[in-house]
Amino acid sequence: MEQGSRQELPPPAPFYRSIFSEIEEVGWEHLVRSEEDLSSLSFRILDKNGRAHILEIALPRNYPESAPSIAADVPYICDIEWSKSSKLKNIVQQFREHLQKLQEFWSIMEDIDRNLWILDPKQPSLATSYRQICLGNDCSLLLNVYARNAWSLPECRFFGPDSTVNLLRNNWRKNSRKWTKDKHFHENLAILLETTLPRPHTVSNKNDEQVDCGICYAQYLPVDDEFGDNSGSAPDYTCENLSCSRAFHTVCLRDWLRSITTTRQSFDVLFGNCPYCSEPVAVKVSVLKGYLFMNRQNRISLVTLRTQKPFILFFFPITAFKSMNEFKQSRGGLQTSQQHTIRTTIRF
Known part of the structure; x- marks a missing residue:
């Protein structure tokens, strides 16, 4: 062998x-x-x-x-x-x-995570020694903390518009000698950069800068009667996982959950997982009441009770059905209030 x-x-x-x-x-x-x-x-x-x-x-x-x-x-x-x-x-x-020996390093990293707006990493491990921090005005700072000497001046790299980055870089060089162990890490950063650093971002904090929805990638929903009270609104739902905290429009998150086969519904609540961190999320299913009617073009529309304006839900010729009874049966047995008007509840 x-x-x-x-x-x-x-x-x-x-x-x-x-x-x-x-x-x-x-x-x-x-x-x-x-x-x-x-x-x-x-x-x-x-x-x-x-x-x-x-x-x-x-x-x-x-x-x-x-x-x-x-x-x-x-x-x-x-x-x-x-x-x-x-x-x-x-x-x-x-x-x-x-x-x-590493306790000081981890205490500093926790101070950064607790007091500054972290862009990356979203879920740092205890081995991670870098943080990308939001500075506002489309600028960010990539910090690398030296684990063997955590209180030394960290390595840094700025990202953003040249004019703003040059100013921040000059402030950093000019004030580098002001770095001291007598202050918290985030306080040292603010002194060196001569600016107020954004706090950790949450959607509920009105003073924070707006962020894009994690699904539609827009700050605001379109101004449209289709969205009702949410028309033109900013992200209003935040993942409860503090390491994620991704913001979403409730409307977008609801539609996304409905596209996932693992989503469960109990009464008027959808239960699923965050698209980014897979932590559990739950959103309510809104109920829109109105009237379905046949217009002159023999097409079906919905008039909401709230706005009394037509919101086109679906289109097909009414002649596709032999009778209104057949149409009612195809829609789950909706009740007729008039000859060509059907009252119903549409869930979104």
Whole structure:
């Protein structure tokens, strides 16, 4: 048999007993996943501020003679000190010490997310060290925070109109020496840029800049009787997932949900998922009451009770039906109030 085709034998029984013993030292309650041959172990570790981290440890075939490798949701991995007498608990302890060094970095990133309008990323991980921040006036700032020295002046790149960007860049250079650990990160940014930075965006905040609907990509609905009270309105629904917070027109979101086969309806509420983050969303189904009538061109229209103006719902020759009774049956048994007028309720 060829050397390359030989299957590796499983580790001997003492190997498993040794690993089980080392897991016991770390704590079985921290183990969240393991391979059948114990070649990979994942532990859930909490830092001092309650953030949960998954530490993945890959064990080599000749463990513990060779050091294991690790991976985790951190901006950079620590160097593991290892000897033949080292155990899993030593790795976990070194990882905890590494997490302690990163507390300042994560506190700064949380300060940025809490106080500034973040354009990207929408759902940052604990390993993400950059943020793109809205500055207003069609400008944004891409920041890269140095995880090893989080309070140092961050790397930055400006985006927007040249005239505004040049002014912001000059302010940054002129005021860079004012950067200090005595102030919050977002306060330092405002001082350096000599401007007021937009707060985190929500549709309900009237002082925020308007944003486009995540479905129709327009700020305002058309001014049209078709939209009733929503005519010309701005996005009025926001995804409740704080990492998403995408804005929508309720009308657009309702139509989008109806196009998805997984959408459920209970009474007058549609239940589905956000188009961007897949978190649950729910919108009411509006009810529009009016009259269907046959015009001179033998076509069916709807006159709403609210505006008394015709809103064309569908078109087809009335002669396509042998009688009004047949038409009523085709529309679900609508009740006739006059010979050529049908009163109904249309759901949108």
